[in-house]
Amino acid sequence: MKREGSVSFLVLGLSILCLSWFSDGYIPPDSYLIDCGSSANVTMEGRVFLADSQASKFLSTPQDILASASGSGSSSDVSQLYRTARIYTGTTTYSFSISQIGRHWIRLYFGPFDYSGYxxxxxxxxxxATDFVLLSNFxxxxxxxxxxxxxxxxxxxTITITPSSNSIAFLNALEVVSLPDTLIQDDASILPSGKYQGIFTQALETVWRINMGGPTVSSGNDTLSRTWVPDQSFLSSSNLATNFSNIGAVNYVSGGPTQDTAPSTVYGTCTEMNSASNPNSNFNVTWEFDVDIGFQHLVRFHFCDIVSKTLNQLYFNVYIDSSAVVTDLDLSSVSFNVLAAPYYVDLVTSTSKSSKMQVSVGxxxxxxxxxNAILNGLExxxxxxxxxxxxxxxxxxxSGSSSGNNTGMIAGVVVGVLCALVLAGLLFLFCRRRRRRLASQGLSKSWIPLSINGGTSHTMGSKYSNGTTISVASNLGYRFQFGAVQEATNNFDESWVIGIGGFGKVYRGELGDGTKVAVKRGNPRSQQGLAEFRTEIEMLSQFRHRHLVSLIGYCDDKNEMILIYEYMENGTLKSHLYGSGLPSRSWKERLEICIGAARGLHYLHTGYAKAVIHRDVKSANILLDENFLAKVADFGLSKTGPEIDQTHVSTAVKGSFGYLDPEYFRRQQLTEKSDVYSFGVVLFEVLxxxxxxxxxxPREKVNLAEWAMKWQQKGQLEQIIDRTLVGKIRPxxxxxxxxxxxxxxxxxxxxRPSMGDVLWNLEYALQLQEAVVPGDPEENSTNMIGELSPQVNNFGQEDINVSTTQFEASSMDDLSMSKVFSQLVNSEGR
Structure with a gap:
C-alpha cells in the first residue's frame, strides 16, 4: 500500500528550526574554525570562523599570500567562506594544541578562483595530518x-600542506573540532562475515552522507555541523520508491542513538518500497554511489520505524552490492520494543574493486x-x-613532485635504504649473539618493578639472579623486556597462537624456568586497547584468588602492549560447550565449573574495599586449568563499583552482545547485578x-536467554538441554x-540475587545431583536464595574454597537437609 507523506515540507521546515533552537548538542573540547585569507571573522550558520590574522599563531609558511575573490567575477551566491583563501607556495604546517585526545573532525574547504596571477x-x-595522508595530487x-x-x-x-612541483596549494577554510567518543565505535561487522577490529585507530573520510526521503539538512541544523543531502539522485529506479515523513514520531531512547548520531530530521524521514497496495510485491529499492577503488569503507545504515502503526509489523533485508548483510531485520526487537526508536548498523566492506557501490533494502x-522496507539515512x-x-x-x-624531477632523490633513497638494511642486519646478528651469551649466563630476562597508581615499587632483584627462582605467584608486578617475551613465544610464532580477541592475539609461551604462560599481545595504537591494558594491570595487581587468572607480568617496550598470564591448559569454557569438537563435560563437571566462576566473581564483588564489576562475563572469559578448575579472566573492561552512598556507577555501555544486562543498556547505570545477569546467560549456555x-x-530461538526463559517459565527446561545430558541430570x-x-x-x-546467593544455590544444585535428599520441604521453592547470604558474604577477603568434597565425605545415602545446611553454614567447615 502506498503512503503519502504525513508531514508537509512546511512542518518539516519548522521541525528543522525547532531542532536548531532546542537541541542540547555536543560541546567540543577542541574547536578551531579558520577562514583562510579573511581579514575579519565570518559567522556561518551560528559558528564563528576566525580571521586569518587571528589564526597566524597556528601557522608556519614560507610566504603570506592572502587572496580575495572580490572583483574576480565570483557569483553573489558563493558562500562567504569561499570568497577568501590563503595561497601556499611551499610546504606549510598548521599546529593545533589538543586538550582532549580522541576522534576529531578535520574539514578542508576548497573554492578555486584567480588572484593576482595565481x-x-x-x-x-x-x-x-599526523600519521595519515588525507589528500595527494589533489x-x-x-x-x-x-x-x-x-x-x-x-x-x-600537525596538518601539513605540500604543493606539487611547479605548483601552488590553497585553502579557503579549515576546521579542527572534537567528536563525541560514542560516535564511532569499534564494533562494526566486516563483510562477508565476522567482526572488524581497529576502527578506533583508522582515519576516515566522509564520502557520502544521505538523508533518505527528506530534503537537505544543513550543518546549522545538525548538532555536529554535518550536512545531509537528499537521496533522489542516487536511486537506481525512483519509481520503486516513495518518501515518508513523520519527524514528530522519532523517539530517542536512553541507551540508543542520540541527536549526535543523526538528527530527528534524518530519522524522521525515510525512503520506502512503493509496494502500491500489492501484497505480492517483491523487489529491492537500490541506491548507487561512487567510491574509490582499493579502499575499505565503513557503511552506517540509519533506521527508524516511523511507518508502522504497531510493533513487529516491518521485516526487511539489507544488501550491499547484492550481498545480504542483514536479514529479517525487525526494528522493534532491536530498538527496545519501542516504535520509532532510532537504530543504526555499522558494516565494513571488503576492499572495493569497483568504482560503484550499491546499497539496497528489500x-x-x-x-x-x-x-515493505525502509532506509532513513546512510553514511x-x-x-x-x-x-x-x-x-x-x-x-x-x-609530495606531488613528478618522477622525472625526483630521479636523483629516489636513487639516493634506494642506496640509503640498502645501506641501512646492511647495517640493520649486522646489528641484528650482534644483538642476537649477545642475547644468547647473556642467556647462557642466566641474565636474558631483566625485570623492572611495576608501579601502580603512582605508588613506589621496590626492586626485588632479577628472577634469575644468584640462581634463585622466585615462584610464579611472586612475579606479579614485574615488567618483561620485549626480547624476553619474544624468546618465550618463539618470536611470536603464528603456530603458537591459541586465541584471538578484541585486544589482540594470544600466544602460548614458556619462560626460561619452564613456566608455561599465555601471552596476550595488543595493538599499541588502539585507544581502547591502551585503556584495557592499564585496567588489566591495575585490577590484577590488586587481586589474588584461586578462581581469578593470575597476571605474571607485562611488557610495554617498543610501543608494545603485552600481558603475560598463567597458562590455562584446557582453554575456555565456551570451547568445551560447542564449536570446537572437544568431548562433552558431565553435568557434575559443568556445575563445578560454574561454582568456581561464581566464587571468582563473588570475590571481585566483595573481596575489596569497593566492589569490582567485571563487565564482560561470558563463557569465553572463563578459563580452565589442567584440572578443569575454573578461573575468571579478561579484566580489561572492569570497573570499580559505586561508593557506599551510591547505588550505581554511570558509565558508557560496554560488554558482549547477548550477555549484556538490559537495565545497564537502557540506563547506562552499572552495578554488580550487571555481572549477575551476564552470569545467568552463562548458566543457560552451560545447560x-x-x-x-x-x-x-528461527526467530524465537536466536537469543538464548529469551528462549531458555520461556521454557523455564513453562517448567519444561528439560526440553532444551544439551542432548548429551539428557537423562543424566536429576530433576x-x-x-x-x-x-x-x-x-x-x-x-x-x-x-536479582547477589553472586554469593548464586554461589550457594549452585552448590546446593550440585548436592542435589550427587545425592537424593529425602523429605526436602522446599525443593520446589526459590525462597532459599538469599537465606544464607550473611554467611556466604563473609568469605570474600581471601581464597575460601567451599569444596564439594566436604559433603562427599558424609554418608550421602542418609544425608538430611539439616546436615546440608549445617555444612554450608558452618564457617569452620570452609
Whole structure:
C-alpha cells in the first residue's frame, strides 16, 4: 500500500528550526574554525570562523599570500567562506594544541578562483595530518568540502600542506573540532562475515552522507555541523520508491542513538518500497554511489520505524552490492520494543574493486509480513589503507613532485635504504649473539618493578639472579623486556597462537624456568586497547584468588602492549560447550565449573574495599586449568563499583552482545547485578551448549536467554538441554539450577540475587545431583536464595574454597537437609 507523506515540507521546515533552537548538542573540547585569507571573522550558520590574522599563531609558511575573490567575477551566491583563501607556495604546517585526545573532525574547504596571477583551479598539492595522508595530487575546479575524522592520541595535531612541483596549494577554510567518543565505535561487522577490529585507530573520510526521503539538512541544523543531502539522485529506479515523513514520531531512547548520531530530521524521514497496495510485491529499492577503488569503507545504515502503526509489523533485508548483510531485520526487537526508536548498523566492506557501490533494502516475507522496507539515512566513510593513506598508495608527507624531477632523490633513497638494511642486519646478528651469551649466563630476562597508581615499587632483584627462582605467584608486578617475551613465544610464532580477541592475539609461551604462560599481545595504537591494558594491570595487581587468572607480568617496550598470564591448559569454557569438537563435560563437571566462576566473581564483588564489576562475563572469559578448575579472566573492561552512598556507577555501555544486562543498556547505570545477569546467560549456555546469539536459528530461538526463559517459565527446561545430558541430570538439580538462572535474568537488578546467593544455590544444585535428599520441604521453592547470604558474604577477603568434597565425605545415602545446611553454614567447615 502506498503512503503519502504525513508531514508537509512546511512542518518539516519548522521541525528543522525547532531542532536548531532546542537541541542540547555536543560541546567540543577542541574547536578551531579558520577562514583562510579573511581579514575579519565570518559567522556561518551560528559558528564563528576566525580571521586569518587571528589564526597566524597556528601557522608556519614560507610566504603570506592572502587572496580575495572580490572583483574576480565570483557569483553573489558563493558562500562567504569561499570568497577568501590563503595561497601556499611551499610546504606549510598548521599546529593545533589538543586538550582532549580522541576522534576529531578535520574539514578542508576548497573554492578555486584567480588572484593576482595565481590560478587556483590548476593547483596540485597534498595534505597530511599526523600519521595519515588525507589528500595527494589533489586539484579541483569546483567548490568542495573534504571531511575527515582522526583519532588523535597526542597533545598536538600537525596538518601539513605540500604543493606539487611547479605548483601552488590553497585553502579557503579549515576546521579542527572534537567528536563525541560514542560516535564511532569499534564494533562494526566486516563483510562477508565476522567482526572488524581497529576502527578506533583508522582515519576516515566522509564520502557520502544521505538523508533518505527528506530534503537537505544543513550543518546549522545538525548538532555536529554535518550536512545531509537528499537521496533522489542516487536511486537506481525512483519509481520503486516513495518518501515518508513523520519527524514528530522519532523517539530517542536512553541507551540508543542520540541527536549526535543523526538528527530527528534524518530519522524522521525515510525512503520506502512503493509496494502500491500489492501484497505480492517483491523487489529491492537500490541506491548507487561512487567510491574509490582499493579502499575499505565503513557503511552506517540509519533506521527508524516511523511507518508502522504497531510493533513487529516491518521485516526487511539489507544488501550491499547484492550481498545480504542483514536479514529479517525487525526494528522493534532491536530498538527496545519501542516504535520509532532510532537504530543504526555499522558494516565494513571488503576492499572495493569497483568504482560503484550499491546499497539496497528489500522485503522479508517468509513470516507472512506485508512486503515493505525502509532506509532513513546512510553514511559511507572511507578507511585509510595499509600505508596510512586516504588517497592512493602515497605514504605520509606526500609530495606531488613528478618522477622525472625526483630521479636523483629516489636513487639516493634506494642506496640509503640498502645501506641501512646492511647495517640493520649486522646489528641484528650482534644483538642476537649477545642475547644468547647473556642467556647462557642466566641474565636474558631483566625485570623492572611495576608501579601502580603512582605508588613506589621496590626492586626485588632479577628472577634469575644468584640462581634463585622466585615462584610464579611472586612475579606479579614485574615488567618483561620485549626480547624476553619474544624468546618465550618463539618470536611470536603464528603456530603458537591459541586465541584471538578484541585486544589482540594470544600466544602460548614458556619462560626460561619452564613456566608455561599465555601471552596476550595488543595493538599499541588502539585507544581502547591502551585503556584495557592499564585496567588489566591495575585490577590484577590488586587481586589474588584461586578462581581469578593470575597476571605474571607485562611488557610495554617498543610501543608494545603485552600481558603475560598463567597458562590455562584446557582453554575456555565456551570451547568445551560447542564449536570446537572437544568431548562433552558431565553435568557434575559443568556445575563445578560454574561454582568456581561464581566464587571468582563473588570475590571481585566483595573481596575489596569497593566492589569490582567485571563487565564482560561470558563463557569465553572463563578459563580452565589442567584440572578443569575454573578461573575468571579478561579484566580489561572492569570497573570499580559505586561508593557506599551510591547505588550505581554511570558509565558508557560496554560488554558482549547477548550477555549484556538490559537495565545497564537502557540506563547506562552499572552495578554488580550487571555481572549477575551476564552470569545467568552463562548458566543457560552451560545447560544448553549453544551460542547465546545464533542468527541462523528461527526467530524465537536466536537469543538464548529469551528462549531458555520461556521454557523455564513453562517448567519444561528439560526440553532444551544439551542432548548429551539428557537423562543424566536429576530433576531436583535441574530445577534448582533453572530457578537460579531465572533469578539472575530478572529485568531489574534489585530483583536479582547477589553472586554469593548464586554461589550457594549452585552448590546446593550440585548436592542435589550427587545425592537424593529425602523429605526436602522446599525443593520446589526459590525462597532459599538469599537465606544464607550473611554467611556466604563473609568469605570474600581471601581464597575460601567451599569444596564439594566436604559433603562427599558424609554418608550421602542418609544425608538430611539439616546436615546440608549445617555444612554450608558452618564457617569452620570452609
Amino acid at each position: 590560478k587556483m583551479s590548476t593547483a596540485n598539492f597534498g595534505v597530511s 586539484s579541483t575546479t569546483s567548490t568542495v568540502m573534504k571531511e575527515f575524522s582522526l583519532n588523535l592520541t597526542s597533545s598536538t595535531l 522485503p522479508y516475507t517468509a513470516n507472512g509480513a506485508y512486503p 559511507i566513510m572511507k578507511l585509510n589503507n595499509s600505508v596510512g593513506s586516504l588517497s592512493g598508495n602515497v605514504g605520509v608527507s606526500p 544448553c551448549a549453544r551460542p547465546v546469539i545464533d542468527p541462523t536459528l 531436583d538439580s535441574l530445577r534448582k539450577f533453572g530457578e537460579t538462572a531465572e533469578k539472575c535474568l530478572a529485568d531489574y537488578g534489585v530483583d
